[in-house]
Each structure stands twice: as structure tokens, then as C-alpha cells.
Amino acid sequence: MIDKVEIQKPWREQSPKRVATAISPALIPILVASILVKTTGLDGKLGFVFSWVLASTVTIVIWPVVIKKRASRGDLFMQTSVVFAGGIFLGAVAWLFQSVLAPGLRAFRFSLLVKDAATVGVDTPLDQGGLLHAILGSLVIVGLATLISVPFGILAALYITEVRGRLVPFTRFFIQAMSGVPSIVAGLFIYAALIVSKVLPFTGLTGSLALAILMLPTVARTAEEVIRLVPDELRYAALALGGTQMRTVLQVVLPSARTGLITATILGIARVAGETAPLLLTAFGSNTTNLNPFSGTMATLPWYIFTQMTLGTENDVARAWVAALVLMVIVAMFFVLARTLGKSKMARR
């Protein structure tokens, strides 16, 4: 898909003048605001930000009108808005990343990645013990949750897009409603239904089940949206060639929606990778490495972050930031992997 997109914009080069028209709406407000603060009663940072916001708003609306060509007004308006939206979001996220990653990098030691916390107490120096147990626990629990929820999510999406029966509005509604289940309620549900009733003790599996509840709606909803976009002509063609519906779905519909389904899975994982509350209630946490999700309590990175933050001493908070850093790096690596896999398969076809 992405390779073909270039066809969309072959007919005009980005001339310096066009770049200037696109960027100046971002610069003008700053200029205006500075002048206003210097010359009028508005004072200090408060005044500057206020006049900047005001000037930006006015510019977004006025700038396209000032530019003479009528046809490109809408275009410029969109362009300016995109620049602003991108700027705001990326600025905020960069700020967030910087404040999460910097303390993590400062405290990072390689030994933290290969030891668990069996001997770690309060405010233990950073060269002792580590968070291996939490890393492995997170991988196992989120992995298991993915194995449970992705098939169900895709089945639910396929039910909506392929069967199109009378229950479809209800199914969509229920999936939607499920996305509103607060994470702590999902945790409480598994806790009461499985753990208190002695079906299972605190294990990694109970943690995975709680996460799967949270993951399912995200996967199902996103998968539905992308599968819906597969043109019906493809389905009719496959059916007309005598394919069964199963073959149509497995060999035509799902492969065409592959990148979208990967996005669905990624969003699902992203949704639960940082969940703390349900894991506290179901996987309980642990100081030692446990790889078996069917027996024994298990540590996870969000749980580790939460616990260390609660301890609140200097070294413990530093450990928490390292854990946040590790969590984000792992998720990033996983995303890269998933996207490359998705792409290389597309290329082979």
C-alpha cells in the first residue's frame, strides 16, 4: 500500500515558496505575541502564552484567506492544522518520553537486566539485584493474554463483517461496552470468579485472563474496522470461483487485511502492556523469576514500577524508572518486529 501512495502527489514539487507558506502560520503567532508582550499591557509568560494562543487561532483562520489563490485556501487551512496538531502531540509525547526515559537511562545498569529481586530490600544500591523477573513475567503474561484474546477478537470481527446476521448491532454494542470495563473491575472479576472461589490460585494465567478481557474489545473493534474495508468484490469473486466461505475468509479476506490485523494486535498489546491494577489483583507479583504461568505468583513490569514507586526511596524510584524504560524499549522492539513481519509478507505476495 505505502509504496503506491507516492502516485498521489507526483504533480507538484515542494517549492521554497510553498514551504514558506506552510510554515509561516506557525511563526507569525510567535512574532505577534512577542510584539504584543513588548508593547502592550500584557505581561510575562502568562501574557505571552495567551497572546500566542490567540494569534495562532486567528492565523489558522485568516492565513488561508490572505493567500490569494482561492482554491488553495482549504488546502492551506488543512496544512496549518496538521502542523499544529502534529506539533502539539509530538511536543507533548517528546516531553513525556524525555521525562520518563532520562531518569531511567541515568540509573540504567546492565546487571539490572540479568538479575531478579530475591535479595533486594528497601533502598538497596542499584548494583545489587535487578528486574529480570518482572521482564520475563510481563513477556509471559502479555504473550498468553495475546494468544487468548487475538483469536477471539478476530472471530468476533469476522462474525460482524462476514456473517452480517441479525445479531451484528448487538455484538458491536457489546464489544463497545466491553471496552468501557474499567481495568480494576476486570481484575476484581477474575479475582472473585477464579481466585476467591479457589478455581485457581494467584498465577500468571489469572493475570493473562484479566488482561485478555481488556484486550479483546480493542482487538475486535480495530480488526472489524480493517476487515470491513476489504472490498466486497473480492469476497464475491472468491465465492463465485466456488470457494467456501472459510476459504474466502482465510485466503482472501484475512490476508488482504493483514497489516490492519497487525495494527489491531499491536494496539491490543499496547492497551494492556502498561496495566497495573488488574495484575496487582490477579498475578500478585513476585521477587523471584517464575516462568510458569500455571503455578506460583508472577511479577510484571507495571507491577514492579508501581511497587518501587510506592517504596519511594531514591534507589527504588530509580529502579522504577529503569523498569519504565525497559518496558517501553521492549514494546518498541516488538512493534518494529511486528511491522517488519507484516511488510515482508506483503512484499512476498
Add this chain to the structure above:
Amino acid sequence: MNPRVLTQADQIAIVTRRRLSDKVFRAILIFGGTTSFFVLLAIFLYLVQRSAPVLREFGLGFATNSIWYSGDGFPASQGSSDPANFGLFPMAYGTLLVALIAMVIAVPISVMLALGISYYMPKRVSAAVTFIVDLAASIPSVVFGLWGLFILVPHARYWAQLLNRYLDWIPIFDVTFPSFDQSPFVAGLVLALMITPIVTSISREIFSQTPLELIQGAYALGATRAAMIRNIVLPFGRGGVVGGAMLGLGRAMGETVAVFFVLQLFYDQTNWFRILESQGGNVASLIVARYGEATEFELAGLFGAGLVLFILTLGANLVASSIISRTTKKKRVSKK
């Protein structure tokens, strides 16, 4: 589709009706499609069962009263001298208010960002931005909460002062006490940043699926990019964007830890519209705040709170989807 012709479902059903493999396949899909229903039903019944003592005690007042007092852990009907009394209204209303603020900030930014990724940014930049967006979606909520509390709040206080200083003639920016911390506005900001990646990701996925023929057709007719987006991409992707926004709304209403860190809960007063006032409500935060020390009866109350939140989310979804279906219908008619 002309309604007098067979519906799509009928067409597919006719082709696939007689085969055994198709029947099996459909059964599997129906099973998958109904899983969510059964899980949901289980959670719902479980919440009702666990909150029954409180619902029986207070009835509808549980949702409409404004008090949350645990007392000595027993209700008045059991002869308590210091009776527990639970009414959830300020929390329920506050949840909606905070989620609304988050949506108002997040949805326009997300849609613009998604359009930018799909149609404005150079290929390499858009790949990088996509990656950042996905990564941002996975930041743990506890990190969001701490970031919001320690790093965003001092700045948000400043922005709130700013809004209050110049715009306090608009009622929503008025305050009764100039504290500015822990307001619905701050909570909304944190939530907005939390849900923007989700909404952006889904919108981008949808926009990138717009049929290329249509885009090229629009360009060939001489449309500008903005005209093409307005007439082709947005109508095509509207449903998906709404779906993404609804997922974001669900997340915003159910978020527990992050909001709890940055919002001051007042159990007995409703903050109707003063979004900069250091006073708000949030059902999920109530559960977090009270769960640790809850007695058995209060625990029932907290499950009741979970139930109300659940119903609230359902209601918000219903309203939103009915609004959407009405507006899309109107659009179609006017185009004829």
C-alpha cells in the same frame, strides 16, 4: 445499495447456505462473536450480585444522591449508630465531564494527526510518527499518572491560571477558589494525551485504506488535497474514526490510576461546569481510593460504582452511535 435488491447478508447466505463446511465455519464465527457477550454478561451479573446489598439499601438513590460515607461499615437498616451512606452522583457526573474534556482535546488533534500521517507528511516522517504514536499508546497508566502529577501539573496550573485570567467571564473558566491544581481540566489533559494515540492509530489505519481510485479520481477532476480529503477520505473513514473515538472514550471513562493521581475527589458536591476548580469526581478513581480500606458493605458499594460506570459507558456509547447514524443519514439524503 438499493434496499429492494437482496441485502449483502442474503447474497452471501444464498451462496453459502448449503455447504457443511460453511455451516461449521459460521458456527465458529457465531461462537466468537458471542464470546464478548457472554464475558460481558458474566461481569455484569457478577457486579449486580456483588453490589446487591447496597442497591437494595439505597435503590435508585445510589445513583442520584451525593454522599460517600463509610461510617462504621453497616447501613442504617442494620441498626448502625454511624450508618454508611452511599450516593454516587458527583462521581458519575465527574466521569462524564472529565471524559468530555479529554475527547474535546484529543479527537480533533488525533484526526488532524492521522490525516497528516496519511496525506501530508513525507514517507519517512510519517513512518516515524506512526511508530511514536503506537509506542505512546503503550505507556503504563501509572507512568502517565506520575508524569501528570509531577511534571504536567505545574504547567497545567499555569495554563489554568491563564485561562482563568483572561476568560473567566465564560462560566466554565470561572473558579470559586484559586487553587487550580487537581481540577477536571488537568485530569482531562492527562486523559487526552492517553487516548490520542489510540484514536490516531485507528483513524490512520482507516484513512490509509481509502480506495486509491477515488483519490486519483478526485485529483484528476482538479480537486485540491483539502477538497479530496473533505469529499473522499472523511466520508469514507467517518465510521472508523467514530469507532476509534469511542474506544478512546471507553478508555477515558474507565481509566483508574492516572486520573486518581491528578484529580481531587469531592464526594458530596457536584462540580457542574467549573473545569478549573480543584474539585471533581471520577467513579474509577473512587474505586481505587476506597478499595484498600473497604469494609464488606463498602466493597459492595464499590462494586455498585463499577456497575454504574459500566452502565454509564453503555449509555454514552448508545447516545454517540445514535447521533452518528442520524448525521450520516442526513448527509446521504442531502447528497441526492
Add this chain to the structure above:
Amino acid sequence: MRLRHSLITIAAAMGLIFSSTTAASAADLTGSGSSFAFKYITACKASSGHNVTYSSTGSGTGRNNFNDGVTDFGASDAASALSKATGKYLYIPVVGGPISVLYNVPEAKTQLKLDAPTLAKILRGSIDRWNDGAIGALNPGVTLPKKPIIVVYRSASSGTTENMTDYLNKVAPKEWPKVKNGTFTSATPSMPRGAKGAANSQVLVSTVRSTKYSIGYADLSDAISSKMPFASMKNENGEFISPTPEAAAKFLGDFDKADPLTGVAIDFTKKVAGGYNMSLFTYAIAPKAGGVKPGTNAPAVKELVDHLLTKCKDGTALGYSPISGSLLTAAKALVDQIG
């Protein structure tokens, strides 16, 4: 074909997971409860000889978990009856500590002195400026600024708030007529204007540190590393005592009866020379007669509780008071009943 291949891979991976896991060692102990005791148990667990996982869930949840039979032991700041575990549990005081009042007033060069009625009035908002006469009377020679007092309180329910409001209600019933409650907003007779809620102790301490003219309360163990000044409190003997582990130990160790079901009846108005009265305990909840959790390792729990009560010496530096005096004898007798 490819599907079968990946199935085999998954099966192999599962096999690997199972084979690499050794059988759980007999001394894996899980416990939950009091956030006050969290640091103490975390600091002591490595030297206990068992693999202890303790979750800081709050006392109420700690009790509920033990009552539901899902944890081996619990920790709670209050001893209230467990409905399902009738006769199968023991409340054993294992560690205590003072509740410190910390403040941020740059102009105050010497340690601030407070008593229970004044603290009560500050926390309910009826004293709302630092230069109020009541504060001045306790601190002769100190000039305090005419600034509004910003009260910082724990917004989640906590044993600390519950014990502090109990103390205020017992020692200053006129100024603080409401009975104890774990949530500040429910316990206070009226909310002070401009008060700020803090999600947990760490947040409370850092909020006080970053907010000028604020006042807050926290367990000493959570505030000790903050380098914030603590107010000294007037005890029933009329002495102004700083919140130190020793002063709290002196007050707490003066009680001599520990009931296995209802704990220690703390009388906050007791006169103890050199004692800091605004103090609290944490009880370990330990199984008796087999407990409610199937397969509880009672001997290991017994060793752990004994370790927490008598052997672990890491608490004082963290701001905890060891159980001492006549109470220690009573607690030791309870440890012997675990089983």
C-alpha cells in the same frame, strides 16, 4: 503446513516453560495489606530465609484477602473481625511508628510545636492562617507569616488517616467531634479551603515539599527521607515530643495486653513520659488452627512473624519503632499460637 510448523514451535516453547520451572519451594509466602508496613516487610524479607512476596494493598484488602483464604499472611493497621476465618486467625502487633506532621514554612527557623486541639483546628480549617494566635501561643518567640495554611491530606483511605483521626477524636473531642475514618474527607468535621489531596504517602510528602505554607501528615517511615521538618506534638504529660521511632516505641510499648482477635486497645490519652502519642501499629494476621488458605505453610509464617517481631533490625533507620516493653512479651506469646 506452516500452521502445523508453528503449532509445533508453540508446543515446544510450552514444554520448555514447564521443564525449566522447578517445583515451588516450600517457603514461598504471599501476604498483603498495610501500606504503612510495606517498607518494613520489604526490608526484612530478604533476611527472613523465605521467599516472601508482600503486596501493599491497604489494610482492608489485606484483611479481606486473608479472610478469603488467598494469602498466607496479612498485615493490617487495625484489628477487626474476619467473617469467614472465625477462630482461625491471630492479630499480632509486629511493628509500630509515629505519624509525623510535616510542614513547609520557610520563615519558621525553629521546630514548630503543636498540640492535638490546634492540629485538629488546622485540619478542619478553623485555623486558616499561619500567624493564628493558637499557633503563636504554642510557639512563643517565633514569627509566622500571615499566609493561608494549605492542608495536604491522603485522598485514598488509609490506616494512617484512620489512626490520626482516632487520636484527634480521643485527645481533642471538642475540636474534632467526628469519630475515626480511613478517608480524610469523611473524617474531617469540615473541609479546609484550598486543601490538596495526595494519592499516597510519597505524593503527600512531595506535595508538601513543593507547596509553600502547606502542612500534611504521614507515617515517619514515608517522610523520614524527605528532609522536611516535623512538628513536635504535645503529649498528655505536657512535653513536646518530636516524632522519632524511640518516642513512639516508648508510647506503644507501654501497653501490655494484646488480644489475638481484637488487638491492642490503644488509649491515646495515656500519660507516658517521653512518649509520642500520635502513633500506630501494624498487626500481622497469621493463621491459627490451619488458617483459611489451603496449603498454608504455617511454620514458615511463624518464622516470618517471629523474624519481623524480634530479629529484624532494619526498621529503626527507616523510621519504624520495634515492639518493646511489656507489649513484646504479649506479642511473643501470640507468635507461639501460630500453627
